[in-house]
Amino acid sequence: MSPALEFHNVCVLFGTDRQQAAAQPLVEKGLSRTEILAETGAVLGCAACDLTVEHGEISVLMGLSGSGKSTLLRTVNRLNEASTGSVVVRDGDWQADVVTCSERDLRRIRRQCVAMVFQQFALLPWRTVADNVGFGLELSGVPAKERRERVMAQLELVHLADWADKYAHQLSGGMQQRVGLARAFATEAPILLMDEPFSALDPLIRTKLQDELLELQKRLKKTILFVSHDLEEALKIGNRISIMEGGRIVQTGTSEDIILRPGNAYVRDFISNVNPLSVLTAWNVMRDVRDLEPAGDDWVWLDRRRTTRFRLDENMLVIGAERNGEPAFWVSCDDVERLPEDPSKVFWATAETSLKVVMRAMQQSQTAPVALFDAASRFVGAIGIRDVLRAVVRR
Numbered sequence: 001m002s003p004a005l006e007f008h009n010v011c012v013l014f015g016t017d018r019q020q021a022a023a024q025p026l027v028e029k030g031l032s033r034t035e036i037l038a039e040t041g042a043v044l045g046c047a048a049c050d051l052t053v054e055h056g057e058i059s060v061l062m063g064l065s066g067s068g069k070s071t072l073l074r075t076v077n078r079l080n081e082a083s084t085g086s087v088v089v090r091d092g093d094w095q096a097d098v099v100t101c102s103e104r105d106l107r108r109i110r111r112q113c114v115a116m117v118f119q120q121f122a123l124l125p126w127r128t129v130a131d132n133v134g135f136g137l138e139l140s141g142v143p144a145k146e147r148r149e150r151v152m153a154q155l156e157l158v159h160l161a162d163w164a165d166k167y168a169h170q171l172s173g174g175m176q177q178r179v180g181l182a183r184a185f186a187t188e189a190p191i192l193l194m195d196e197p198f199s200a201l202d203p204l205i206r207t208k209l210q211d212e213l214l215e216l217q218k219r220l221k222k223t224i225l226f227v228s229h230d231l232e233e234a235l236k237i238g239n240r241i242s243i244m245e246g247g248r249i250v251q252t253g254t255s256e257d258i259i260l261r262p263g264n265a266y267v268r269d270f271i272s273n274v275n276p277l278s279v280l281t282a283w284n285v286m287r288d289v290r291d292l293e294p295a296g297d298d299w300v301w302l303d304r305r306r307t308t309r310f311r312l313d314e315n316m317l318v319i320g321a322e323r324n325g326e327p328a329f330w331v332s333c334d335d336v337e338r339l340p341e342d343p344s345k346v347f348w349a350t351a352e353t354s355l356k357v358v359m360r361a362m363q364q365s366q367t368a369p370v371a372l373f374d375a376a377s378r379f380v381g382a383i384g385i386r387d388v389l390r391a392v393v394r395r
């Protein structure tokens with residue numbers, strides 16, 4: 001499948017034409033924003049940005065204030081003009097490079113391909129909630145009856161259908177932002193640009209809206225470019241995260257890539273405050289079955305301390321378990337909250353089980369290792385307490 005959005009060597013400079021022309025060669029030499037400003041008076045918005053966003057992916061641009069996130073995002077609908085590079089937007093078989101395309105193609109991009117959600121709610125106070133959500137549709141000439149139907153469907157999605165005829169000021173901040181979300185989704189544009197949409201909200205509402213966005217996304221599968229200065233938010237919602245510093249992308253990767261393999265000291269600094277338990281999964285910390293120590297006949301030790309072993313049949317299915325020399329039974333981590341704490345059981349997880357749940361299972365089994373099963377219930381590896389500790393302190 002081809003990507004929905006492709007940035008290649010994108011650079012944005014702010015300043016007069018002369019300043020920009022003087023700055024361009026310095027950008028190419030890799031000079032910093034401060035150096036470029038001092039020499040030419042031009043401000044480097046972003047430079048040398050390469051990024052591919054696949055269809056249906058949430059790609060997050062993350063970085064400190066001034067790192068160039070919004071500048072890069074705004075090149076997608078040419079609210080900022082790139083001085084070099086290309087920004088290709090794809091919609092089905094159609095595609096255009098925003099940097100060089102005609103006004104006509106740009107109109108198509110803005111009307112049909114790309115919708116934007118801002119940090120500030122940007123609702124029109126004299127219009128009802130429904131009329132705010134339908135504003136984009138109205139501009140594109142969608143007739144009133146169809147508009148109302150589409151608007152109501154979007155309001156249902158964000159649980160605001162009962163508020164359709166109220167005015168913006170009658171809604172709380174969180175609700176207003178949900179209206180903003182509904183408005184972006186209502187346009188049916190396949191690509192959403194979200195510039196810190198939740199950062200003005202208090203933490204509880206913010207978490208709730210992040211969850212709602214992920215729920216909506218499961219059903220609607222938009223391509224989302226999301227700006228955030230909050231790494232926890234980025235790790236939670238991003239399929240892929242790009243960390244920006246001084247206008248340049250310094251690392252792009254999945255949450256696990258960023259947490260386990262930070263590209264440089266700047267990224268390491270960023271992640272030093274993140275709780276790895278909420279990001280890592282069983283898969284990230286397990287030891288493969290091939291690396292486990294045999295324990296006689298068909299048995300294998302799950303941990304280096306040799307407290308726990310499994311007996312496996314020829315299909316790698318577990319047919320016996322022992323803990324501290326006593327028979328034990330094996331149960332799913334899904335049941336961890338229901339079962340009492342005792343040493344006679346060994347929990348099993350799957351690749352996606354979060355490290356948090358794995359640790360909870362260790363606690364409930366009085367530090368037994370946790371086994372890893374694949375979708376066919378085959379034993380594929382194990383996690384001992386030392387594996388968890390290593391993953392947590394490695395950073």
Ligand SMILES: Nc1ncnc2c1ncn2[C@@H]1O[C@H](COP(=O)(O)OP(=O)(O)OP(=O)(O)O)[C@@H](O)[C@H]1O
Binds near residue numbers: 067
């Ligand atoms: N219209 C503009 N004119 C001049 N300079 C600009 C303009 N827009 C942005 N900049 C500059 O470009 C740089 C990048 O700004 P940008 O807004 O992209 O950063 P950001 O990472 O999105 O920050 P924030 O999180 O604070 O929004 C900053 O130095 C900023 O001052």
